[in-house]
Amino acid sequence: MSTLNSSNIKTLEFDVLVIGGGGSGMRTSLELAKSGLKTAVVSKVFPTRSHTVSAQGGITCAIASADPQDDWRWHMYDTVKGSDYIGDQDAIEYMCSEGPKAVFELEHMGLPFSRTENGRIYQRPFGGQSKDFGKGGQASRTCAAADRTGHALLHTLYQNNVKEGSNFLNEWFAVDLVLNKLKEVTGVVAFSIESGEVAYLKAQATVLATGGAGRIYSSTTNALINTGDGLGMALRAGIPAQDMEMWQFHPTGIYGAGSLVTEGCRGEGGYLINKDGERFMERYAPNAKDLAGRDVVARSMVLEILEGRGCGENKDHVFLKLDHLGADVLNAKLPGICELSKTFAAVDPVYEPIPVVPTCHYMMGGTPTNVHGQAFKISSSNNDYIPGLFSVGEAACVSVHGANRLGGNSLLDLVVFGRAAGLHINEALKSGGGVADADKDDIDGALHSLNKLNESTSGHEVSSVKRELQEVMQNYFGVFRRGDYMEKGVSALSDIREKIDNLHLQDKSAAFNTNRVEAIELQNLFEVAEATAISSLQRTESRGAHAREDYPDRDDENWLCHSLYDPTSKSLGKRKVNFEPKQVDAFPPKIRTY
């Protein structure tokens, strides 16, 4: 294969490129479908294979179905508290107040929500939810389509994109961002997985909607495709990442398999027990019990296991008890969980508890953006944008989740900010916004790592380096963290960096070469892992999902801020958290208990 350069690859020109065909990407493209702008969704899988499909429990939003008095401000309060006060309050306010519109719109598009007796959308209780700013007890705010809400949402969005005639480049893989001399993003270089053909996809606006990167850990609820491709591209291009130390470990991943068991199980009345059959969350969170924040529940589970009260032969997991709910409730409300438990844990929850462990689930960090999806660059003001670059969904850090995401808020994030980015891009491009052209050498530069892989004749095997990376992250950057361990982890990663730069692509063929795809995915995973490691080591406090044994307390004096990782210098800066919502007073930091 000859070396790729700007003159031997073709250029496909668009107004807007949306990289990623999951919930956030397809909500963005749907907004743009009627705009007249030439848009393409670039997805490495057929869109309905995206990881949004695995979301189970629901989409949290104050639509006042379960409780007619419900108020988006209460949802906002819960989300700010859940974030351990480093969620941006302007963004959280926008999400919670715009939320009902977004959910009703999904219903109008055909999403088959479960229903209440009076025909409204069914809502279930989820963790961290309260009425009346934490004073009114548990709320039921998560809108659900049984326990298949993500599947229903993703298919509904795809169906409506079909309806509006959106343009998809399915099974195309974006490799690297192209930046011009002004450091504006002008598109990506990408290849068709089916044919192997490489192209420069040129655009006035490029939206990273590439989802999370849970595959940096060996144990994760995430799909095999969650490899942080957008974030990896951005980091390679010198674009910062925010709050990368904040990874959510979901309390209930199926022991051994990692598959997600929705928090909705506990919302419907299930609870966790240790080997003595004790409902141990009553000790750790006397009020919210099993519906405390996910970080709190995950840590409590690990403590039970560390203190010898775990279940099973190796006492290395706990049980999620559901049988007391009865077959009728389980079959009606949690049919998918019954199916998954039988397949992956060989237990029927109608009769037996499900073995579960905290499992990597969600990346709260990502490319920092404002509510319009515009990506921030590192600057003295910390509020300058990178022209041409946007990010939405899990890939972005807008930041509505701060240090810990509440269950059901990710699906809301996808549709609210996918729509917001689409609206903004439409207005911006129609009022003359856009970027200058890239030069030939700019495009050649973006082809560098692909050429290097294609020309490799020896080096390290993709699968073994991937396993090594995942083990380092699992061992040194898990639920509990410690400075000296993390230093070991960081140094192990710098050894792996050398291997990542010298991967051997064994299969050089063009058609549906998944070896090539996996090699580039591994390079993206590595960028995300390195940002995670350095950010984790340097945030010397415990907040939300980031729990350090050597710094067990929250330190508002020094760390009531976002961390901002600069990939060029591999150093950590800080960015102010927004405490200026527009319609309500800001919620000041308080001690966070459940």
Next chain:
Amino acid sequence: MISINIYRYNPEKDQFPYMQTYKFEQPKRDIMVLELLNQLKEKDPTISYRRSCREGVCGSDGMNINGKNGLACITPLSSVIKKNKLDLRPLPGLPVIRDLVVDMTEFYAQYEKIKPFLQNDTPVDIGERLQSPEDRDKLDGLYECILCACCSTSCPSFWWNPDKFVGPAALLQAYRFIADSRDTQTAERLQNLSDPFSVYRCHGIMNCVAVCPKGLNPNEAIGEIKSMLLKNKQKKSNIIASTVSTSN
């Protein structure tokens, strides 16, 4: 040792497809067929197949496993292996791109043909459209389809007329919207299926039901569509008959 025979075809170098045998140590615990493939791919990175969620909800890894279509990620090796042998082939009836990867263009085209989206132009003033739990229950067993194509590619009628017969997967979705109390285009949806091919090429052999990894029943949905079409036809002929009699 067990023998895994995998269908191999790389359009750049193979004139014809062939079966390649891999020897595999019988795993101590039961594993899914996808995990087996992942382990084989670590040794031979040239094997190509699609995969994503690895838990049976994304529909990427439909393939023909010892003669029966299924999802590799939720098929335990113990449930399919026979005499220490396992044959893995691409889904039948669609063009092969490479190894276990098929070209699903025709399958998706049939899905788009049935207008797989809710149609209702009545504006809603505020909130959601109401739907009773009983009406919502009618969508159970329909909306859960993951578009894996296991059903359509096990159907001889789809093999024969993939361009004209809509196939079980897309027909299940056609009925999903017909059955939705919120959708207003039932008549038009039925009209679009009333030609001799779209739905009537189904002869009820039920391969679709036998293979659906989600336990859905496209055959029943097809039956509903057929009887609705029949009722419409009767209604129409009654109208014609009454028009004829009044004009007499």
